Amino acid sequence: MERVEIPLPGTAPGMRLMLREYAFGPKDADRSLYVQAALHAGEVPGLLVIQHLLVRLASLERIGALRGRIAVMTWANPFGMQQVVGGSLTGRFDCAGSGNFDRRFPDIRSEVVRRITAGDRPLTRRNAQAWLTAIAAPPTQGTDPVEYLKAMLLSRAFAYDMALDLHCDKTAVMHVYSNWAHEERAVALARCLTAPVLLLEEHAGGGTFDQAFHDAWSALRQSGLPCDSRQGFAAVVELRGQRDVSDELATHDVDALLDFLRVEGFVTDRLAGEKLKTPAIATLEAVDHLKATQTGMVTWHVPVGTRVERNEVIAEIVSEARDRTVCRTIVRSRTDGILVARMHVHYVLAGQRIAMIAGSERIPERITGALLPD
Numbered sequence: 001m002e003r004v005e006i007p008l009p010g011t012a013p014g015m016r017l018m019l020r021e022y023a024f025g026p027k028d029a030d031r032s033l034y035v036q037a038a039l040h041a042g043e044v045p046g047l048l049v050i051q052h053l054l055v056r057l058a059s060l061e062r063i064g065a066l067r068g069r070i071a072v073m074t075w076a077n078p079f080g081m082q083q084v085v086g087g088s089l090t091g092r093f094d095c096a097g098s099g100n101f102d103r104r105f106p107d108i109r110s111e112v113v114r115r116i117t118a119g120d121r122p123l124t125r126r127n128a129q130a131w132l133t134a135i136a137a138p139p140t141q142g143t144d145p146v147e148y149l150k151a152m153l154l155s156r157a158f159a160y161d162m163a164l165d166l167h168c169d170k171t172a173v174m175h176v177y178s179n180w181a182h183e184e185r186a187v188a189l190a191r192c193l194t195a196p197v198l199l200l201e202e203h204a205g206g207g208t209f210d211q212a213f214h215d216a217w218s219a220l221r222q223s224g225l226p227c228d229s230r231q232g233f234a235a236v237v238e239l240r241g242q243r244d245v246s247d248e249l250a251t252h253d254v255d256a257l258l259d260f261l262r263v264e265g266f267v268t269d270r271l272a273g274e275k276l277k278t279p280a281i282a283t284l285e286a287v288d289h290l291k292a293t294q295t296g297m298v299t300w301h302v303p304v305g306t307r308v309e310r311n312e313v314i315a316e317i318v319s320e321a322r323d324r325t326v327c328r329t330i331v332r333s334r335t336d337g338i339l340v341a342r343m344h345v346h347y348v349l350a351g352q353r354i355a356m357i358a359g360s361e362r363i364p365e366r367i368t369g370a371l372l373p374d
Contacts, residue, residue: 001058006152008078009145011096017078019149021156024057025066031230031265032129034160035257036073036153039102039167039209041080041091045239045249046166050074052247052254060258060267068266071160076153077101079146098146100374102167105150105212108135109219116223125161125228132158132216154212162233162264163213164189164257169238169356172341173305175199176279177236179214183281185233185264191276192260193237193253196305197340197358201284206372210234230264241304242344280338282358284371288335290355292348294319296329304342308333314355317348335359 006019035053037046050072060066075081080091080101093100112135115121122128136158138151157163169175174195178186180202190198204211217232239253261267292298296319308314315331333339337359348354353373 009148011145020074022072024061025069029069032069032160034071034157034163036076037166039076041077042089043168044245045168048250049253052250056254065268094146102208104207105209108216111135112219129159157213161230165210165236167236167238169341170344171241174240175238175340182233188263189260190279193256195279197338198279198281204284204371210236285362285366286359288357288363289353292352292354294329295350297346298348304339306339310336
């Protein structure tokens, strides 16, 4: 095991922050994977999974069972981890004003094309990794700290063929986001995780970490440079909901991730998982985000993971009583599909997104390239 500490610019005089990355397996391996957690700093399930994963990878390395190189970024967002407001960690958005921590990552595609056109062409897999790493590296001066963090995370990830970004939703079942270009590998990951839903899209928009990673490798491939099929595979693993934090769940999830590594040839021992089921696959254009039509207390009729039908009642919002009668607004599904996630608090505001249903038919108001809510 190797450990690297990567300094970050402080947000105030006298402040010192850093990223901590661990690496396992042979340096000259022909396959490699980067894993990070808590880019949205308040999403704790991934942090616990990462701690379990470190122990398991160290054990596998000791017995010589690792054939691939695996990097683990344990706390991907030190800036967000500082944002404790009213006693609660608030780590999805930058309180300093730059917005969602997992949006607007550097898009280096135009620079990739420019350099290739100018004759600067990486000729091998390792050349390509180092080449992309250098392009994405943050400037040494004059960069906003959060923008520096995003560039550094992306640059570190480019040293590897594949990337997994561990997140969670509010209240949710396990689900995975990835790209149609890597459908087969994404299905294998979702099956190992026993995730009932896999969400695929060519370009979701928003400039997420996984999209920026995939797009750069895709630009290389489209320029005619030879790339391994693994290179550019990126996925967001949503580890259920914010409150799904336990050693039992973390152990299950690490077993599942290691099974995926076995499928990919990173680990030499046998699969630990049960009989694997293929997930329901949905395009993001068929994912419906339901909003509250009024402010009040939401009561849910169905749990997450339930397959619902169009017009089925999934919740009610209870607002102030009028004329001695409780005022209730019914929330209905607008599509056939699986209730993947829902709000984890029971007081909701009008216009607030409260549920996500993955269906099979395109939702008319969904806009290609702008498919992710903030």
